[in-house]
Every structure is written in structure tokens, then in C-alpha cells.
Amino acid sequence: MEQHSDPQEANVASASTANRPHGVVSLIDYVWGAILLIPAVTIFSSTHVSDLGAAYPLAATAGFFGLLRAILGLRVFVVLTYVPALFGVLAVGADLLRDVNLLEAALIRPDPHEAWPVIQPHVHWIGLTAVLLAVPIWVLFRTPSTRTARGKWPSAILAAITFAAVTCGAVFHDTVLRAWPLNVISVAAASAIGRDEFISTALPYAPINPRSASASWGVSRLPGLHPQNETYVLIIGESVRADRLGACGGQKQVAISHRDAIIYCDVTSGSSSTHTSVPLLISREMPGGAFRVSKDATFMKAFEEAGFHTYWLAVQERGIAWPDANTEMFVTTKKTDRESLLPLLRLVLAQNAPKKLILVHAYGAHFSYCDRYEPATATFQADCSKLSELPDDSTLPDFIRAYDNAVAESLRFVDAVISELGQAGGSSFVMYTADHGENLLDDGRKLFQHALKNPTRWDTTVPAVMWASDEWRASNSARWERLRANHEAMAMHADLVPTLLGSAAIRYVDERQVAVDLGAMSPAADRTRWVMRRLGEKVDGDQLRLVHPRGAIGAGTGK
Numbered sequence: 001m002e003q004h005s006d007p008q009e010a011n012v013a014s015a016s017t018a019n020r021p022h023g024v025v026s027l028i029d030y031v032w033g034a035i036l037l038i039p040a041v042t043i044f045s046s047t048h049v050s051d052l053g054a055a056y057p058l059a060a061t062a063g064f065f066g067l068l069r070a071i072l073g074l075r076v077f078v079v080l081t082y083v084p085a086l087f088g089v090l091a092v093g094a095d096l097l098r099d100v101n102l103l104e105a106a107l108i109r110p111d112p113h114e115a116w117p118v119i120q121p122h123v124h125w126i127g128l129t130a131v132l133l134a135v136p137i138w139v140l141f142r143t144p145s146t147r148t149a150r151g152k153w154p155s156a157i158l159a160a161i162t163f164a165a166v167t168c169g170a171v172f173h174d175t176v177l178r179a180w181p182l183n184v185i186s187v188a189a190a191s192a193i194g195r196d197e198f199i200s201t202a203l204p205y206a207p208i209n210p211r212s213a214s215a216s217w218g219v220s221r222l223p224g225l226h227p228q229n230e231t232y233v234l235i236i237g238e239s240v241r242a243d244r245l246g247a248c249g250g251q252k253q254v255a256i257s258h259r260d261a262i263i264y265c266d267v268t269s270g271s272s273s274t275h276t277s278v279p280l281l282i283s284r285e286m287p288g289g290a291f292r293v294s295k296d297a298t299f300m301k302a303f304e305e306a307g308f309h310t311y312w313l314a315v316q317e318r319g320i321a322w323p324d325a326n327t328e329m330f331v332t333t334k335k336t337d338r339e340s341l342l343p344l345l346r347l348v349l350a351q352n353a354p355k356k357l358i359l360v361h362a363y364g365a366h367f368s369y370c371d372r373y374e375p376a377t378a379t380f381q382a383d384c385s386k387l388s389e390l391p392d393d394s395t396l397p398d399f400i401r402a403y404d405n406a407v408a409e410s411l412r413f414v415d416a417v418i419s420e421l422g423q424a425g426g427s428s429f430v431m432y433t434a435d436h437g438e439n440l441l442d443d444g445r446k447l448f449q450h451a452l453k454n455p456t457r458w459d460t461t462v463p464a465v466m467w468a469s470d471e472w473r474a475s476n477s478a479r480w481e482r483l484r485a486n487h488e489a490m491a492m493h494a495d496l497v498p499t500l501l502g503s504a505a506i507r508y509v510d511e512r513q514v515a516v517d518l519g520a521m522s523p524a525a526d527r528t529r530w531v532m533r534r535l536g537e538k539v540d541g542d543q544l545r546l547v548h549p550r551g552a553i554g555a556g557t558g559k
Helices: 007-041 055-072 074-080 082-098 102-108 112-142 155-171 182-192 196-201 274-281 299-305 337-349 384-388 396-424 470-475 477-485 493-503 541-546
Strands: 230-237 262-268 309-314 327-330 355-361 427-434 461-468 530-534 537-540
Touching: 007 055, 007 074, 007 082, 007 112, 055 074, 055 182, 074 082, 074 112, 082 102, 082 112, 230 396, 230 493, 262 493, 274 493, 274 530, 299 309, 299 355, 299 493, 309 337, 327 337, 337 355, 337 396, 384 396, 396 427, 396 461, 427 470, 427 493, 461 493, 470 477, 477 493, 530 541, 537 541
Parallel strands: 230 355, 230 427, 309 327, 309 355
Antiparallel strands: 262 461, 427 461, 530 537
């Protein structure tokens, strides 16, 4: 029997088949839009005091992507926004996993050798994310073409919307340019034309100098006879945790050779990240503030106001702390600190300035540890080839031996600085501390390195070393004895600048009540030693010691 198809059923089937691609396209449209908006409602939401409100940057983000979608159509829109979508997802992931602002980190342009150990644990997920975000593009180009939004939106309406968007951006540019992804576009454009000062409008914590030239510490010097030649030195090391020093329970070979130096083993750093701890250390700020680098002057301004010539010698980038020294010297090659920084120190000590304040920002024990010392002459024998991958239980002993070597080299650098000051003569005072510590798979969390999502006892407990010349000690015997008596005190980074200024008999204005001059008084036993978790958020550093008890790593593991 001949069968005849029902035209109505055929039309329904045809419509169903035709609607299927449109349903997929609509789903991609909505999901892709949500992916693009996620950074705007999380890591790039409004946090700047001059912003109009959290809703305005979000509206700018939605308006920007919506306008592009309307003008370009879905296919071209998705292709052109693939990179922002991928960057946005990775930026949110970096914030969740390590509390890292990926946009700022990209601008700082870290050494690839340093960046790889941070990226390596997540490289498979990064690749998977890139592939998954490419899938919608593949689907769209295999789906029958549909009308683009250009066909739905009259040109006059698009022109009106565009004009309104441009006008809004011009009037409220300080807020709009901080909206995602306009912040990334602004930063890229500013960097491309070499005008980094424009970046400040795009990032509230931008890597440009925010310090006010007019900021003052309201300095006066205590009355009395001051030496004709006096030098004060602050050495900021890198990634050195206190318990690896022989004086603090570690290997006896990891030590300061100058026996008259005072060593503090219980100093809480301002944060577990260089980019926040160093600005805090040299400032009058306490952890928990909203800005990475304050508009205030550093303590170097106090020395300058007291008649000192100030120097900043560093192997780390200027943008980490934005120093305001009279003379600044930066070394781009990262050899050992003794090779990189001692020549600069000798040059400065030879200059005809009777009163000097010298800050030395070293590279210390930063990973990769084997790059921080000479393996051929190292105290502990470590197989550096095992440090190319992340540590596990089998390779951890080599990591620890290499780390102890790097810490030992850091202390040899401190010894070398002390020796240079001793040879230069005059009245001199040297202070050393590390910016933060380091995690070495210490407990069940198996954490490695520093600057993680949450600070730990391992990456926030650092040492401090103090040394003074015979001439300085002869004039400040009571202060020196107080410093020695306080060496077991529960100190913190905020105490160190007051101690250094007090050692130079410099009075200054400081509204902090919790920070103390360790050469004049002992810290209160019940005070809270705050540690910055992230901008605007702090935690009690001593509470970090009450969780996650010490694991298998002890002082003897570095053998």
C-alpha cells in the first residue's frame, strides 16, 4: 500500500530540527555571557574609594560586552572575547587558589624560572580550561548560521547606545576604567605606549608609584652629641623562616658568624607575600589596609628629614615597594646576593656622605633554592636535579638541604655586610629580617613555598638579626642591653622600623600604638600580631600556630 506523509507532521519535524541549533546557540550565548561577567562580580568588583559604587563597574562590564555582542554577532563576539574569557577564568582561579591578582602579577613580569613552580601544579587544569572554552567556538562554527544581533538592532539604536556608553565612560572614567575587562585593556594600552602612569586609573592597586612627595614623618633628633660618621643599614632578605637558623633550632651550620650579633627567632612578618610584606615593613601601616602600597612616605623619609642621605640597593623590582630614597640602585642579574649587592654597598660606603641610611633588598632563599648559592661549596649536599619538579616525600630531603644552603648563604651575606661596615669604621648599626618565610610540606596540607591563599606559621615566622659597631655600642650601651634582653620577645615586623629609628635617636610621628621600639621597651605579651591575609583582611598571626601541628620536618632533616 502506498503511504502518504502528513504535511503537518513534516512541518513540525522540520521546525524541531531547525530550532535545535538555535537552542544550542542561545545556550552558548547565555553561558558565555555569564563566564565573561564572573570576574566583574568577584575579583574585579569595586573596591576603590573613589568608585561610584559596586553596581557601576558591573554595569560598565555588562554594557561593554553587550554592545560588542550587539555589533558583532555571536560568532565573531565569542572568537574575539575568547582571550578575555580565558584570562578571566584563570584570574578567578589564581585568586581562589593563591590570592594572587593575576593582572598585577602580569604587569610585574616575574622571572619565568620563578613563575613556573607556581604554575606547574595547575598547568593541566589551565590547559583543560583553554580547551573547554574553545569548545563553544567549535560548536558555533559547525552550527548553521543564524541571524546576528546586527540584523536585529537598527543602526540608529546602536549608534545611540554607543554614544551613551562613550559619554558615560568619559564622565566617570575613574570608575569605568576599573571595570573588567576595560581595566585589562587600559593596562595593555598604557604599557604599549610606555605611559605607565595611566595604569593608576585602571587598577586601584596599580604597580605605579603612589607615594606622596609631600608626606612627612615629622622628625626631630634627640638632643646630644651625634657621631660625625654614622651609618644605619636595613637588610630585607627573602623567604627565610626562623626555625632553619642554628640559633633558632635549625642546623648549627646555618648561622651568623659574628658572635656579637643579636638574633631574634620569633618575629611575625606582615604577610606571607613579598609584595605586601615589604611595603608594610618600611611604612607606618599595619596589616589589613586596603592598599598594597600606601601614599605615605617610607621610613627613609624620616632619616632624610634627620639629615641622612638615603640609599636603596636591590635585586628586586622597584615596584614592589616604591622606595623614596635619595639614591636608588637596582641589579637585574640575579646571582648570589654577595655577588650582586656587595659591590653596590662598597660603592655607597665610599661616598662622601657622613650620615647614611642604606636599605638592601636581597634575594635571599627564594626558590629555586639551588640558584641562591654555589652548589660546589655548599654545606649540605643536595641533588639539585630533583628540584625541577614539585617536592614529594621522596625528594623533600633534597629540597630541605638545598633550602638550608640558601638560608646559610643569606646569613653569609648578612655577615659580609657587617664586615663591610666594620671595615668602614664610624658608628654603624645593622638590622636584618626576611620579608616572609616558606612552606616545606610541613604538615598534612603539604603546602610548598609562600604567598598562598592563607598564611601559615611557616611562611610568617621569620628571624631578625641586629649588630652594632663598637663606637655605636659605646654610646648606646643601655639600648644595646635592652635589645639583647628582648631577643626572646614575641616581636613583629612593625617593631623593626621603630627600633631602627630609635637606634638613630630619631623622633617621629606614628599613630600606631601596638608597634614598639625594641631598644627602649618590651612588647606587651597579650598584643595581637596581625598578619595580612589579603588586602583589607588580616588574621591573628599567633592563631596560625594553634592549628596543623608540625609534621615530620625537624632541625635534623637537613643533614
